[in-house]
Amino acid sequence: MAEISTAREVKIAGHPFVLRSSDVVRAMRRVDPEPITSHYVVVGTRRFPPKQIISALTGVDRADFTTHHARRTLIRLGFSAGRRPARTTSIASGPSRRQPAMDSLPLADRLRPFAGSWVAIRDDDVLHSTESPQELVAWLNRHGQKADSMFRVPGDELSATGLAPL
Amino acid sequence: MRLPFRDIPDPRTGSVRPRPIVDVVVDGLDIAPQACLLDSGATAVRFGGHVADICGIDLQDAPQARLAVGGAVVTALMAEVTLEIDDGSQQLTWSASVWFCEPWTPSFGLLGLTGFFDQFTVTIAAYEEWLELTPLN
Numbered sequence: 001m002a003e004i005s006t007a008r009e010v011k012i013a014g015h016p017f018v019l020r021s022s023d024v025v026r027a028m029r030r031v032d033p034e035p036i037t038s039h040y041v042v043v044g045t046r047r048f049p050p051k052q053i054i055s056a057l058t059g060v061d062r063a064d065f066t067t068h069h070a071r072r073t074l075i076r077l078g079f080s081a082g083r084r085p086a087r088t089t090s091i092a093s094g095p096s097r098r099q100p101a102m103d104s105l106p107l108a109d110r111l112r113p114f115a116g117s118w119v120a121i122r123d124d125d126v127l128h129s130t131e132s133p134q135e136l137v138a139w140l141n142r143h144g145q146k147a148d149s150m151f152r153v154p155g156d157e158l159s160a161t162g163l164a165p166l
Numbered sequence: 167m168r169l170p171f172r173d174i175p176d177p178r179t180g181s182v183r184p185r186p187i188v189d190v191v192v193d194g195l196d197i198a199p200q201a202c203l204l205d206s207g208a209t210a211v212r213f214g215g216h217v218a219d220i221c222g223i224d225l226q227d228a229p230q231a232r233l234a235v236g237g238a239v240v241t242a243l244m245a246e247v248t249l250e251i252d253d254g255s256q257q258l259t260w261s262a263s264v265w266f267c268e269p270w271t272p273s274f275g276l277l278g279l280t281g282f283f284d285q286f287t288v289t290i291a292a293y294e295e296w297l298e299l300t301p302l303n
Contacts (some may be wrong), residue, residue: 042240108173115177120198137220140197149189151201152273154177 006078013032013064019057021077027057033128035143039067041074041081045113046129050074050081084125116155120147167256172201174273184295189275191250192264193221199252200275204288204297208278211249211262212242214270223247225266233267234297240267251280251299258301260285 005022028043033052040047050070053061062070071081108126118136120127127147130136136150171184191201192213200217212235218225228243242265250259262281277283289298 106182108172108175112175132297133214133216133220137195137198146197148199149201150198151187154174154273156177 002159003146008073009145010073010078012041012058013060015060017060019073019077023042024053024057024074024077024079025084028053031056032139032142035079035131035145036084039071039083039125040081041071043079046154047082048127083147084123111153116153118150118152121149122147122152167251167252167258167300168298169253171180171226171277171297186258186290186292186297188251188277190275190277191252192217192275193223193247194250195221196284201270201273202275202277204282205276205278206289209280210278211264211276212278213264213266213275214272215243215266215268216270217275218243218266219246219253221247223266227273231265233265235267235271238269238271240269242267254260258286258299260301 005020007018007020009016009018011017027042028046028048031090033046033048036047036049037055039050041050041053043075050067050073051062051065053074054060054065054070067156075081107121107126110126111119114126114129117129117131118133119129120136120140126146128136128139130139133150133152139145140147170189172187173182174185174187175181176183183284186204187201188204190202191199198220200213217223223245225243225245228245231242231244233240233242244265246261247264248259249262250257251263252258255287262285264281285302287300287302289300291297
């Protein structure tokens with residue numbers, strides 16, 4: 001089924017752009033998410049700092065616009081946004097059908113979209129996810145981050161159970 | 167040290183399954199503690215080979231064995247490593263013979279009899295969803 005792409009005309013640091021949600025998804029597919037300090041936006045199953053996305057998409061220096069502007073622009077494109085660590089007021093979702101308000105769910109439910117992926121967990125939150133454990137540890141090293149736990153989210157019954165090796 | 171079970175999504179039923187899982191720092195790699203399942207059916211501590219890789223554990227000339235794991239035969243290499251569990255107020259550190267296995271399908275490391283259950287008195291309260299580790303003297 002074809003996916004609906006939302007388009008918006010926006011001004012970033014005085015420069016006009018036409019941004020499409022599909023362009024955001026495509027542009028961020030191979031981008032390594034930077035650590036989340038406060039605000040984030042969910043693209044696919046990954047969280048990015050809002051300014052990282054807008055800067056990657058437009059080429060505008062992130063010093064030239066605010067997190068609030070970037071976040072609001074992305075919400076208008078249909079992406080969910082959140083804030084950590086204030087969990088009680090964390091989600092300010094836009095009109096997206098793309099992502100549920102993930103922070104309102106228990107961690108186990110928030111892990112479901114990551115089935116089969118390697119995740120780093122900190123403070124009951126998904127810090128980062130990758131396709132391999134080596135990539136995950138490399139990301140932690142690169143960004144000076146420390147996880148509470150890392151594992152592959154079970155994608156099938158075999159990976160979820162104790163195997164009792166003899 | 168008393169620790170709560172970890173809620174893990176069950177891929178088969180779509181429900182949440184609380185499991186006796188603890189986070190273990192392997193060979194000092196404290197930026198990425200490995201989630202491990204307490205498995206009294208396992209005779210030893212087992213991890214995937216990737217854990218040796220990311221921890222930089224040298225497995226050249228390591229003792230080797232072929233094991234049946236979950237119906238598959240895996241190659242396991244053994245190294246003596248330091249393991250640590252830290253709940254924020256207490257640290258439990260011990261040395262164990264750990265087998266690093268390839269291929270490895272489980273999502274978690276497995277804490278088995280030798281190297282884990284022989285280091286602690288382990289209480290598992292499945293109904294109340296907690297476990298308790300008391301180091302043996």
